[in-house]
Amino acid sequence: MPKGPRADCHEWLIDEGGHLWPTRAPGLRKKIGSDLSWEYLQRYAVENLGYCLVSCQTHGCRIKFRPQIIAQPTLVAAIYWLVEQKARRLVISTLRDDWDDRIFTSNWAAVSHLSAEADAQFVARRGDFLSRRMRMDELPRFRPLADLMHFVRERKYIYDRRAFSRLIDGPLRRRALILTPNHDATRLTIQQWGTGYRTYSKTWLDLSKGLNVEDQRDFAYACKAATSYRRAWADRASILEDVDARVLDDKGTLNHVRYTRIIVPMVDINGAQLLMGASVVRPAIDAGLEGVKEP
Secondary structure, three states: OOOOOOOOOOEEEEOOOOOEEEOOOHHHHHHHOOOOOHHHHHHHHHHHOOOEEEEEEOOEEEEEEOOOOOOHHHHHHHHHHHHHOOOOOEEEEEEOOOEEEEEEOOHHHHHHHHHHHHHHHHHHOHHHEEEEEEOHHHHHHOHHHHHHHHHHHHOOOEEOHHHHHHHHHOOOOOOEEEEEEOOOOOOEEEEEEOOOOOOOOHHHHHHOOOOEOOOOOOHHHHHHHHHHHHHHHHHOOOEEEEEEEEEEOOOOOEEEEEEEEEEEEEEEOOOOEEEEEEEEEOOOOOOOOOOOEOO
């Protein structure tokens, strides 16, 4: 976790979680895992990782980011940072085909511009998560998921990590996760996240326990993916569905993911409620998403 900015620092990078890093902080280099010079590291972080560069000088402040890949928490943190500034001039630079600079003399005009970018990001990606609900009697078509559900029933919907490890580490290829909902499932806390999901970096996986399920590199994807978990919790019923989606990985690459997943409300050995999710990759699913890289 980065410490607060030093008093003598005038330039920061906002990471995918919305955390502010002084641009030459050793912890930042370690987090990104690069030995590039600081100049190139900043550029790489903004153009490839979706970070936001914010800086303040005597003549004003600047915000630089790439709208296509910036994560929602990053953009929100940039808005909060901007609100706190008292600069007479603000420059917002966005990278699409080329850099575009917009100059503002009002904080609120600049905030409105950033908010519009956030809204546009969600509109542009409305079709990036498509799902199709299936009947539970179709489950036998998907052997690893059917075997999992059979074992769930044998265990009377009580989850124990050791008991389920044979199925999760074997036929499911570690494509399984455990979430714990709060009283109204507005927060779904990650307890376990399998390493078989290839769009998630080792760094994120190592830090994932205790995070809210939306605290991912691709906030828009995470929000859509979490919807069925909340529905399963509210209905106290398992859900089987196909998913055809696009998701940004930690390198900023947009991946096409197609899978069939099951979501099962369960309890742990102490009776606490949880949700188990598991999936199998199915390249044959096609809901019309094109022009993206297969993971």
